[in-house]
Amino acid sequence: xxxxxxxxxxxxxxxxxxxxxxxxxxxxxxxxxxxxxxxxxxxxxxxxxxxxxxxxxxxxxxxxxxxxxxxxxxxxxxxxxxxxxxxxxxxxxxxxxxxxxxxxxxxxxxxxxxxxxxxxxxxxxxxxxxxxxxxxxxxxxxxxxxxxxxxxxxxxxxxxxxxxxxxxxxxxxxxxx
Numbered sequence: 001x002x003x004x005x006x007x008x009x010x011x012x013x014x015x016x017x018x019x020x021x022x023x024x025x026x027x028x029x030x031x032x033x034x035x036x037x038x039x040x041x042x043x044x045x046x047x048x049x050x051x052x053x054x055x056x057x058x059x060x061x062x063x064x065x066x067x068x069x070x071x072x073x074x075x076x077x078x079x080x081x082x083x084x085x086x087x088x089x090x091x092x093x094x095x096x097x098x099x100x101x102x103x104x105x106x107x108x109x110x111x112x113x114x115x116x117x118x119x120x121x122x123x124x125x126x127x128x129x130x131x132x133x134x135x136x137x138x139x140x141x142x143x144x145x146x147x148x149x150x151x152x153x154x155x156x157x158x159x160x161x162x163x164x165x166x167x168x169x170x171x172x173x174x175x176x177x
Contacts, residue, residue, distance in 0.1 A: 057084045071093075073089060073119075093124070106144065131143070131144045
């Protein structure tokens with residue numbers, strides 16, 4: 001399902017995946033993710049519907065260096081418009097702060113990916129600046145969104161056994177700093 005999702009033009013536009021994206025790339029991603037999980041440097045999660053857990057709606061990950069997390073996510077076409085990215089980001093952010101003890105989580109969002117910017121802001125992230133990134137797939141510009149652990153207060157639905165991200169009252173209204 002990762003292979004099929006990564007054929008989507010929007011994912012290829014906003015996420016640095018190989019082009020063309022081959023089945024071998026999906027297999028390599030899964031193998032790399034398993035290794036990074038064992039090493040404790042990156043956690044990756046499938047985003048699914050609780051009623052249809054075998055159907056991949058998206059993916060979210062968190063790379064960790066010291067007290068900083070860098071998260072990324074994508075949503076397959078079948079999952080768009082259902083709020084899955086926002087729910088996944090709120091859950092991941094809460095886990096990063098409350099379980100892992102991180103001080104900040106960072107998102108790098110393509111300037112034209114307005115939907116992802118809205119997801120970030122709704123999850124308590126704030127646009128902090130502009131970042132130029134060089135990777136294997138080339139140079140790209142991103143907006144830098146951050147969420148500090150000290151900015152946290154309860155928001156969002158409670159899921160038993162899973163911490164939720166929180167936003168401080170001074171940031172209500174979704175504005176940027």
